Amino acid sequence: MNQPQNIIAIIYDFDHTLSPHYMQDHTILRHAELDPATFWPSCTDLIKEKGYDQELAYMKRMLEYDQIRSLSNQDLKSMGNLLEFFKGVPECFGELNTIFKKPKYEEFGIRLEHYVVSSGLKAILDGSVVANHVKAIFGCEFDEENGHISFPKRTISHTQKTQFLFRVNKGLLNLDQDVNDHMPEESRRVPFPQMVYVGDGPTDVPCFTLMKKNDGFALAVYNPEDQTRRSFEKCYQLTRHANRVHFMAPADYRPGSHLRLILEKHITEVADRMVDSRRQSVEGSRVPAPLP
Numbered sequence: 001m002n003q004p005q006n007i008i009a010i011i012y013d014f015d016h017t018l019s020p021h022y023m024q025d026h027t028i029l030r031h032a033e034l035d036p037a038t039f040w041p042s043c044t045d046l047i048k049e050k051g052y053d054q055e056l057a058y059m060k061r062m063l064e065y066d067q068i069r070s071l072s073n074q075d076l077k078s079m080g081n082l083l084e085f086f087k088g089v090p091e092c093f094g095e096l097n098t099i100f101k102k103p104k105y106e107e108f109g110i111r112l113e114h115y116v117v118s119s120g121l122k123a124i125l126d127g128s129v130v131a132n133h134v135k136a137i138f139g140c141e142f143d144e145e146n147g148h149i150s151f152p153k154r155t156i157s158h159t160q161k162t163q164f165l166f167r168v169n170k171g172l173l174n175l176d177q178d179v180n181d182h183m184p185e186e187s188r189r190v191p192f193p194q195m196v197y198v199g200d201g202p203t204d205v206p207c208f209t210l211m212k213k214n215d216g217f218a219l220a221v222y223n224p225e226d227q228t229r230r231s232f233e234k235c236y237q238l239t240r241h242a243n244r245v246h247f248m249a250p251a252d253y254r255p256g257s258h259l260r261l262i263l264e265k266h267i268t269e270v271a272d273r274m275v276d277s278r279r280q281s282v283e284g285s286r287v288p289a290p291l292p
């Protein structure tokens with residue numbers, strides 16, 4: 001079945017893209033009184049010494065602490081209100097949506113959707129204010145036993161993140177749907193040229209690459225308040241030397257910021273192209289009435 005293909009989608013990474021912190025730092029680690037400066041290196045040890053995947057390493061380390069193992073997914077969700085965001089989040093979601101509240105876009109039902117794909121924990125994001133503004137959140141998940149988090153149920157590594165871009169592309173948001181099923185371009189819910197990916201660093205490279213290869217839009221953000229400039233350096237490398245993204249900008253989502261100007265310009269251009277092509281196809285399909 002052909003899709004109307006009237007949706008533009010922005011997909012955001014979370015840690016250091018929408019928030020200046022790792023989501024675990026101010027939530028689970030603070031609850032368990034663990035210092036992020038020792039917790040994260042202990043995860044790196046597992047990766048280096050035992051060959052763990054990054055996400056399995058942090059989930060295993062968390063389960064080693066009684067104060068964390070005793071939590072439920074609902075407890076993680078209720079920590080979502082402790083998250084901190086970059087300036088302009090979450091207001092930017094609704095503000096960007098208003099761009100399409102114009103008759104020329106409404107005539108063709110053109111609208112914007114937001115998604116988050118993270119290697120952090122979905123439960124925490126589900127309890128955050130961001131959840132009210134996005135169509136779907138994808139992230140790592142713990143199973144539960146007797147009301148306590150137990151084994152990792154799902155992990156999303158940085159390479160697996162691309163699977164979720166295909167899910168948005170094909171409209172297969174339900175995780176029991178097989179994203180590898182063949183689907184012709186005209187049946188896809190959000191074609192890649194109507195997708196934008198916003199991320200912050202090397203872990204977003206597979207997503208940036210997928211976007212660039214398929215005529216989507218790749219945008220890297222950095223923390224302008226990071227005095228070490230590490231955040232800026234990561235972005236600079238991606239943009240200048242690796243040619244992975246179309247633009248880089250400070251992670252400031254407020255109206256009038258560099259990032260907002262780029263995002264608004266791009267999605268407006270995409271929407272105008274969609275309007276033009278729909279008008280042309282309406283014109284092309286019109287059959288003149290016979291002359292009297």
Ligand SMILES: [Mg+2]
Binds near residue numbers: 014016017199
């Ligand atoms: Mg990130």
